[in-house]
Amino acid sequence: MKTFRVSIHIVPRKGLLDPQGKAVADALHTLGFDAVRDVHVGRHLVIETSAADAHAAEQSVREMCARLLANPVTEDFEIAGVSAA
Amino acid sequence: MKTFRVSIHIVPRKGLLDPQGKAVADALHTLGFDAVRDVHVGRHLVIETSAADAHAAEQSVREMCARLLANPVTEDFEIAGVSAA
Numbered sequence: 001m002k003t004f005r006v007s008i009h010i011v012p013r014k015g016l017l018d019p020q021g022k023a024v025a026d027a028l029h030t031l032g033f034d035a036v037r038d039v040h041v042g043r044h045l046v047i048e049t050s051a052a053d054a055h056a057a058e059q060s061v062r063e064m065c066a067r068l069l070a071n072p073v074t075e076d077f078e079i080a081g082v083s084a085a
Numbered sequence: 086m087k088t089f090r091v092s093i094h095i096v097p098r099k100g101l102l103d104p105q106g107k108a109v110a111d112a113l114h115t116l117g118f119d120a121v122r123d124v125h126v127g128r129h130l131v132i133e134t135s136a137a138d139a140h141a142a143e144q145s146v147r148e149m150c151a152r153l154l155a156n157p158v159t160e161d162f163e164i165a166g167v168s169a170a
Contacts, residue, residue, distance in 0.1 A: 044126075
């Protein structure tokens with residue numbers, strides 16, 4: 001068993017309102033960053049977990065996302081990377 | 086001017102307490118994911134902005150992070166990627 005560091009992005013589903021992103025975009029406009037078109041705000045998680053190999057680590061983290069970390073009604077998740085820790 | 090999509094990770098500074106990460110790790114253990122060693126929770130932002138080139142887009146987003154998006158006392162940020170939108 002080795003330790004792997006798996007990073008995940010959890011983002012609001014496409015087409016759903018992203019009020020936090022809207023608020024950030026408005027604040028950036030107020031600060032003078034007029035070039036900003038759109039902002040999406042999600043979560044970035046890094047999970048250190050022990051597993052037999054990188055594939056097993058990724059599978060286990062996918063299950064964690066489905067069971068606890070992401071809300072399937074409103075959020076999508078993607079595995080951004082798996083590296084040995 | 087082209088549109089670029091810049092993604093950012095904003096994470097708690099190393100060495101600072103990450104109570105949200107600790108809570109997620111505890112919840113995963115309760116669900117039976119005993120292999121989990123550690124969890125860090127941060128934010129993942131995607132900013133769509135128009136700029137002359139990718140380098141200018143990245144510089145502009147760095148300034149947004151420093152001025153608004155990241156708390157310099159408790160958080161670090163990194164540019165995870167820049168792509169044409």
